[in-house]
Structure formats: C-alpha cells, structure tokens
Amino acid sequence: MSGVNPIAIALDAMGGDHAPEMVVRGADLARQRHPHVRFLLFGIESRLKPLLERAPALAQIAEIRHAEDVVRGEDRPSVALRSGRASSMRLAIDSVRDGQAAAVVSAGNTGALMAMAKFVLKTMPGIDRPAIASYFPTSRGESVMLDLGANVNCDANNLVQFAVMGNVFARTVLGVLEPSVGLLNIGSEDQKGSDALREANAFLRDATLPGSYFGFVEGNDIVAGTVDIIVTDGFTGNVALKAIEGTTKLYSDFLRQAFRSSWTAGLGYILARPSLNKVRARTDPRRYNGAMLLGLNGIAVKSHGGTDAFGFANAIGVAVDMLQHGFLDKIRQDLERVSGSAASPAAAAL
Amino acid sequence: MSGVNPIAIALDAMGGDHAPEMVVRGADLARQRHPHVRFLLFGIESRLKPLLERAPALAQIAEIRHAEDVVRGEDRPSVALRSGRASSMRLAIDSVRDGQAAAVVSAGNTGALMAMAKFVLKTMPGIDRPAIASYFPTSRGESVMLDLGANVNCDANNLVQFAVMGNVFARTVLGVLEPSVGLLNIGSEDQKGSDALREANAFLRDATLPGSYFGFVEGNDIVAGTVDIIVTDGFTGNVALKAIEGTTKLYSDFLRQAFRSSWTAGLGYILARPSLNKVRARTDPRRYNGAMLLGLNGIAVKSHGGTDAFGFANAIGVAVDMLQHGFLDKIRQDLERVSGSAASPAAAAL
Numbered sequence: 001m002s003g004v005n006p007i008a009i010a011l012d013a014m015g016g017d018h019a020p021e022m023v024v025r026g027a028d029l030a031r032q033r034h035p036h037v038r039f040l041l042f043g044i045e046s047r048l049k050p051l052l053e054r055a056p057a058l059a060q061i062a063e064i065r066h067a068e069d070v071v072r073g074e075d076r077p078s079v080a081l082r083s084g085r086a087s088s089m090r091l092a093i094d095s096v097r098d099g100q101a102a103a104v105v106s107a108g109n110t111g112a113l114m115a116m117a118k119f120v121l122k123t124m125p126g127i128d129r130p131a132i133a134s135y136f137p138t139s140r141g142e143s144v145m146l147d148l149g150a151n152v153n154c155d156a157n158n159l160v161q162f163a164v165m166g167n168v169f170a171r172t173v174l175g176v177l178e179p180s181v182g183l184l185n186i187g188s189e190d191q192k193g194s195d196a197l198r199e200a201n202a203f204l205r206d207a208t209l210p211g212s213y214f215g216f217v218e219g220n221d222i223v224a225g226t227v228d229i230i231v232t233d234g235f236t237g238n239v240a241l242k243a244i245e246g247t248t249k250l251y252s253d254f255l256r257q258a259f260r261s262s263w264t265a266g267l268g269y270i271l272a273r274p275s276l277n278k279v280r281a282r283t284d285p286r287r288y289n290g291a292m293l294l295g296l297n298g299i300a301v302k303s304h305g306g307t308d309a310f311g312f313a314n315a316i317g318v319a320v321d322m323l324q325h326g327f328l329d330k331i332r333q334d335l336e337r338v339s340g341s342a343a344s345p346a347a348a349a350l
Numbered sequence: 351m352s353g354v355n356p357i358a359i360a361l362d363a364m365g366g367d368h369a370p371e372m373v374v375r376g377a378d379l380a381r382q383r384h385p386h387v388r389f390l391l392f393g394i395e396s397r398l399k400p401l402l403e404r405a406p407a408l409a410q411i412a413e414i415r416h417a418e419d420v421v422r423g424e425d426r427p428s429v430a431l432r433s434g435r436a437s438s439m440r441l442a443i444d445s446v447r448d449g450q451a452a453a454v455v456s457a458g459n460t461g462a463l464m465a466m467a468k469f470v471l472k473t474m475p476g477i478d479r480p481a482i483a484s485y486f487p488t489s490r491g492e493s494v495m496l497d498l499g500a501n502v503n504c505d506a507n508n509l510v511q512f513a514v515m516g517n518v519f520a521r522t523v524l525g526v527l528e529p530s531v532g533l534l535n536i537g538s539e540d541q542k543g544s545d546a547l548r549e550a551n552a553f554l555r556d557a558t559l560p561g562s563y564f565g566f567v568e569g570n571d572i573v574a575g576t577v578d579i580i581v582t583d584g585f586t587g588n589v590a591l592k593a594i595e596g597t598t599k600l601y602s603d604f605l606r607q608a609f610r611s612s613w614t615a616g617l618g619y620i621l622a623r624p625s626l627n628k629v630r631a632r633t634d635p636r637r638y639n640g641a642m643l644l645g646l647n648g649i650a651v652k653s654h655g656g657t658d659a660f661g662f663a664n665a666i667g668v669a670v671d672m673l674q675h676g677f678l679d680k681i682r683q684d685l686e687r688v689s690g691s692a693a694s695p696a697a698a699a700l
Contacts, residue, residue: 076539076541138600139600152536152543186588193502218588219588219591220592220595224599232589234536235536235544239589240590241569243569243590243594244594244596244597245570246572247573247594247597249574250573254633258622258629259625261625262624264622264625265624265625267621268618268619268620268621268625269618269622271615271617271621272615272622275608275609275611278611279608283601
C-alpha cells in the first residue's frame with residue numbers, strides 16, 4: 001500500500017453539522033499527515049468547488065464527484081436507504097463497492113450510513129451482523145469497545161464475532177500485539193448475566209484467538225483499561241460510551257468553574273496549565289473521533305457529526321490505519337481460526 | 351416521627367470491608383446528625399461490645415443484638431438465603447419485619463441483601479419486582495437512577511413501576527417538587543429501543559404522575575441532569591453507573607498526575623486547592639453512598655462495601671430521610687394513582 005499507488009478515500013462531503021467546509025479542511029489536514037492518500041469528495045459540486053479552490057494542495061489530490069442529494073440527520077435509515085440513492089453518502093459508499101475507493105468516511109447520520117453500507121457492501125462471510133466500534137483513552141492506554149448501537153439485541157454468536165473483530169482492531173490500529181478481551185457484564189462470576197453472555201463466555205474461554213480472554217468485566221473496567229477490547233451488545237455499549245462522554249464533560253465543566261471561582265484559583269490554573277493541557281490533549285474527544293463499521297466487505301468510518309476539521313482528519317486517519325494494516329484480510333483469517341476450533345457457540349453446543 | 355419516639359434503625363454491623371469498626375463509627379457520626387434516632391446493632395457481641403464501650407454516647411442509644419453468623423461478600427444470594435438465617439444481615443432484616451426497627455442499613459453483599467429483604471419483607475402490593483436505586487451529582491444538581499442491578503430483564507410494567515418509585519424518591523429525599531422522568535434508550539425517537547421501552551414510553555406519556563415525563567434520554571443525559579429520574583433495566587443501569595464511577599476515578603487520577611508532574615503545577619494546585627476541594631466535596635462518592643432497595647414492605651439501604659464511617663453515616667441518613675418523608679406511604683398512593691389511570695401498560699394495551 002505504500003509509495004507508488006496512492007490510497008483513494010471516499011469522503012461524504014455533505015455529512016456532519018459543519019459540512020462541507022469542515023470535511024474539506026479535514027481532508028486538507030489529513031493530506032499532510034498521510035502523503036500517499038488521495039480523496040474522492042462526494043457532494044454538491046457548486047458548493048465544493050470554491051472550497052477546493054481555496055485549498056490548492058488538496059485540490060491536486062482530490063476529485064469532486066457530484067451528488068445532488070444529501071441524507072439529513074433526522075432521516076430514518078429505511079427512508080435514507082430507499083430514497084437516498086443519489087445522496088453524497090450513498091455514492092461515496094458505492095465507490096468503495098466499485099473499487100474506486102478503498103474506504104469511506106462520513107460524519108453524517110449513523111443509522112443511514114450503517115443501513116446503506118450494509119446494503120451496498122454486504123456483510124462479510126462469517127459475520128452475522130456488522131457492529132460499530134470506537135476506541136478511547138483509559139488509565140493504561142487505549143481500549144476499543146463494540147457494539148455501540150448497531151444491534152440492540154445480540155446472541156452469543158454475535159458477541160463472539162465482535163470479539164474477533166475487536167481483537168483485529170486492537171492488534172492492527174492500536175498496535176497491541178496480544179490484546180485481552182472482556183465481555184461486559186454486571187458481575188465477574190460465571191453465572192451472571194444473560195444466556196447469550198454466559199454462552200459467549202464459555203466459548204471464548206476455549207477459543208484460540210491471538211492474545212487472551214479475560215472473562216467478564218464491569219462498567220468501571222471500561223476506562224480502567226482492564227482489557228483492550230470490551231465486547232457488548234449495541235444497547236449497553238451505546239449507553240456506556242455516552243455515559244463516559246457525559247461524565248468527561250461534567251468534570252471538565254466542574255474544573256472550569258473551580259478555576260474561575262477565585263483569583264487565586266485562576267492563578268493556580270495558569271501555573272498548572274501546561275500539565276493540564278497534557279491531560280486535555282490525552283483525553284481530547286477529537287483524538288478519538290472515528291467509529292468503525294466492522295464486519296462489512298469494505299472499510300467504513302463514521303466521524304462524530306459535530307466534529308471539526310481536526311477531528312475529521314483523525315477519522316480519516318483511522319480509515320488509513322485500517323487499510324495499511326490489511327484489516328479486512330486479518331478479520332477473515334481470524335474468523336477461520338475461530339471457526340476451525342468449534343465453528344460457533346451454537347455449533348459447539350450441539 | 352419527630353420528637354418523642356426515636357426512630358430505630360437496624361444495622362448489619364458485620365457487613366462491609368471494614369466492618370464492624372466502620373459501622374460503629376458510622377453510627378456514631380449519624381447519631382450526631384440525627385438526634386432522634388436509635389440503633390440496633392446486629393453482629394458478633396464479643397466484637398461489638400468493646401467498640402461500643404469506646405463510644406459512650408452511641409452506647410446510650412444503641413443496643414447490641416447478637417448474631418453468630420456473617421454473610422460473606424462471595425456468598426451467592428441463594429446460599430445466603432438458605433443458610434444465613436442466623437446472620438447479622440438476616441436478623442437485621444427480620445427486625446424490620448417484626449416492627450422492632452423502621453429500616454435496615456447494610457454494607458454487605460448486595461445480592462444476598464436483596465434476596466433476603468425480598469424474602470422477609472416481601473414485595474409491596476402493586477410492584478412486580480423491587481429495584482435498586484441510587485442518586486449522584488449532575489450538572490444541574492442530583493438525579494436518581496434505577497434499576498441498578500436487581501433485574502437483568504425488565505418488561506414495560508417493571509419500568510413504569512420503577513418510574514413511580516423513582517418519582518417518590520426524587521420528591522421526598524431529593525426535595526424536587528415536580529420531578530421529570532426519562533427512560534434510558536439509545537436515541538430519542540419514539541421507534542428506538544426494545545418493545546418494553548416503547549411500551550413503557552407510550553404509557554408514561556399518558557400517566558398522571560406528579561411532575562413530568564420527558565421521554566427517552568441517552569447515556570450522556572444521566573450526569574447532564576436532563577431529568578431527575580432515569581429509569582432503566584438493571585443490566586444497563588448497573589453498567590452505566592459503574593462506567594460513570596470509573597470515569598470519575600480516571601479523571602481524578604489524571605488530574606493528580608498532572609498536578610504532580612512539575613513544581614509549577616504543584617504550586618498551581620496549592621493556589622487552586624480551596625476551589626478544587628469544593629468540586630471534590632460536591633462529587634465525593636461517600637456523599638452519594640447508599641443505594642435504596644425500593645418496592646419492599648420496608649426501608650432497606652445498601653451502603654457501598656468499601657465505604658468508611660463517613661459514607662456509612664450517609665447511608666443511614668438516606669434511611670432516615672426516607673422514613674421521615676413517609677416514603678412507603680407515598681409510593682402506595684402513587685401506585686394507586688397510576689393504576690387508577692390505566693392499571694398498567696399491559697392492561698392499557700387490552
């Protein structure tokens with residue numbers, strides 16, 4: 001992937017609260033970090049052209065592909081799927097299926113992106129349901145969690161497949177050679193939780209994935225970094241991730257109030273600022289922008305809708321990382337390895 | 351309840367990591383805050399007697415009730431229920447059933463406490479399943495969330511009953527006159543989430559509870575204080591609460607590291623300390639110690655197992671608050687009010 005042939009990334013230039021300006025500026029930032037990348041910008045040409053004219057270096061490696069339609073944030077996935085065939089999101093995904101782009105990045109409607117990506121790219125053989133994954137800072141480094149909302153209910157097979165995909169993500173993008181996997185539950189004892197959790201737990205104990213299987217973990221383990229990969233259903237994962245984001249915001253608000261509450265506190269802030277900025281940089285949500293749609297025949301990354309250019313460039317970076325590490329091939333290999341051991345929890349139970 | 355007749359509170363003196371010392375010191379602190387309270391201390395007499403001798407003011411209003419057995423943290427609820435009849439936890443609960451005490455407080459095994467309390471005190475008429483509730487600081491003040499782990503799966507009826515109980519808690523203990531209720535989900539649109547959530551949502555929209563029904567809320571709304579009462583199943587609630595606790599810890603660890611990373615940062619800390627201490631006091635987990643077992647014919651409060659005397663005194667304070675506000679009677683009234691409107695989601699659907 002390096003050197004001669006640049007990687008083509010399809011961008012949904014109309015997706016996100018601050019699109020298309022934010023997307024074009026994000027691409028311009030990503031271009032500087034990833035010199036071997038080029039972009040296909042899907043969106044309304046009359047809006048994209050003037051933006052690209054103001055970014056001449058980007059214009060050299062970017063191509064506008066006109067899309068007359070835009071998926072809105074409030075569109076239901078089924079509606080977007082039916083009537084959004086000429087949308088920037090859909091055409092960007094189509095370009096991955098057609099081999100014109102190697103990955104797609106969008107800051108648009110998550111549900112619509114998942115529905116379209118599933119319909120166009122199809123689910124990977126060996127995966128029953130794609131999942132949404134994201135990574136975030138912990139006490140020990142970074143961890144990845146999935147599913148974050150694609151599947152409200154999950155059976156044991158789904159959870160095992162999420163473990164396989166999360167494992168590959170941790171090894172490739174996060175660079176953890178022997179990652180540990182934990183199943184999110186409300187206690188660590190084997191008898192805790194739903195049937196699906198207990199069945200997946202029993203199966204993963206005997207599976208031969210690279211790294212290790214830790215067992216059940218609890219809510220506080222997510223950011224403690226107890227494991228590198230937290231596997232859960234989409235309902236619990238979505239609530240947990242948003243609860244963590246909300247708490248992060250609460251504490252930064254509390255701190256800001258504290259430092260503003262007196263002049264001595266303000267002076268204290270000025271003295272401590274360089275150290276505090278390091279914490280802020282380490283936990284900057286824009287650094288962790290980019291949720292991955294895993295389990296599809298193609299790389300699709302969802303940026304936060306409200307992000308800025310810096311955050312969007314990081315979402316592009318996630319896609320580049322996944323491509324450079326041969327993410328899809330590694331998942332295929334690991335699925336074979338797991339199915340070689342016992343096919344699936346369902347088959348193992350027979 | 352005020353003045354002449356002191357309120358008797360039963361304490362499981364052997365429950366918790368630092369019992370029985372922590373419990374006796376916690377009771378001694380609570381005594382100073384609540385002068386009209388007296389205690390029944392259930393536990394091993396030979397261990398409690400010397401502790402009480404060193405707390406003469408407490409000894410005047412406390413009575414030791416010998417219990418030869420202790421429920422351990424690792425005991426399964428079913429085992430504790432079967433073989434823990436002579437335990438301090440069980441005898442403390444029995445004393446509430448027998449009218450000797452008005453409430454029980456324990457820092458012991460949560461599962462065992464719930465199983466025993468359910469068995470001995472029985473579930474309140476109109477409630478299908480008791481729930482565990484807790485309250486915590488938010489951007490706007492304090493909110494209460496339930497269930498936190500008693501029920502892994504919940505139907506619409508359970509969720510509606512949790513809303514009623516949480517509503518009474520917010521009005522009485524938190525002092526919110528017209529509290530708002532939200533159902534925890536992964537999106538705010540009516541079609542999101544499980545059948546149980548959608549059914550409970552439709553029912554609560556038309557219910558005539560004091561205060562207001564907000565609709566669906568998401569994980570980030572929990573600590574944002576979007577609503578006063580967050581209703582969810584025990585699995586999601588448990589994970590979310592622990593994720594919030596874990597994130598709180600992560601940020602205080604990050605901050606401590608930042609302030610220690612240079613001498614200027616250390617000096618900054620000293621200057622900002624009075625303001626930072628206010629934040630710390632506001633978010634001190636010991637202030638929010640005390641999970642309520644709601645839906646039983648009696649008041650039962652679970653203290654965090656690892657708490658200190660200050661935290662245990664707060665758990666006692668929660669029990670005192672619930673008693674003084676006639677918590678159980680108010681729940682009975684509100685259940686009638688809700689069932690008067692449509693009996694239950696199940697009945698309403700007929």
